[in-house]
Amino acid sequence: MEVSRLEFLKQIAHALAVQFGDNCEVLVHDLARNSVENSIVYIENGHVTGRALGGSPSRAVLDVIRHPDGAFEDQLSYLTKTENGRILKSSTIYIKDEHGKPRYILSINFDITNLIALESSLHSLTAVPEPSVATPQEAPKVIPHDVNELLDELIQQSVALVGVPVALMTKDDKIKAIKFLNETGAFLITRSGDKVAKYFEISKYTLYSYINMNKES
Structure with a gap:
């Protein structure tokens, strides 16, 4: 049962990476690994964050292991950044077992740095002055290597x-x-x-x- 679930997640991860190209990192964390330090069991386009198969956990992985009975909800479309400052649009999806507890994590990290630069260039051509003051946003969290x-x-x-x-x-x-x-x-x-x-x-x-x-x- 667990093998088929993992193979299905690998299939989805591969499809997402192919669909969105080299700037889209997709990986699967196995929450039942003996060592939390090599939780990555599948990864596509690891160059986005510099991680590899058998690599280290994310903060989300530690949260689940530390609080196995916690109520975890998917986190979709939030900003993170790499250690060298590239901006990512990320999603964290908890795959639960038959008891409703997280068993795997499917993570998507799409590098939007170049898109932001393009958006900024286009905005400078089309923008007009506005009296309103922009609301400050929380700084993106760094994804550790x-x-x-x-x-x-x-x-x-x-x-x-x-x-x-x-x-x-x-x-x-x-x-x-x-x-x-x-x-x-x-x-x-x-x-x-x-x-x-x-x-x-x-x-x-x-x-x-x-x-x-x-x-x-």
Whole structure:
């Protein structure tokens, strides 16, 4: 049953990649892999984000593994970007098993950088002044190239959440940051504890005690 479902997803991924061309990356994450660090079981046009077969997970994968009983809804047509600044139009589709839990993730990342440049050029020719003020949009999220970049991104998000540089963080600040990292699945990444402990200038013993504090609260 699972094999046929996976083969069907591969067929769909291949069709989408052929339909939309080289700028469209389509990949399948297997959420039941023994290691979260090689969740990609199928990929087309991996050059778009620089990933390959057997590559590392996305934030969406960590979310599902960390919260297996969560209610996950498809995320369609949102903006992301690569580490070198190219803008992607992305969709994340959760493929569920017979129990209603996510089993695979089908991801689509379409590079629209050149289209945006073309749109901007056309707009400069056709636009007229308008008195209204544009509403600022949220910056696209970066798609990490590997697990190290994903961990770095999560660490930076934890610092932004606290709003204080590490050098000025109190014990409570660090506990809050560690709680965020634990809830986002950062510690599912191999040897993440060493890196997080070093970054926050605490021992691994202290790190694990902070994690346990968050579990008890």
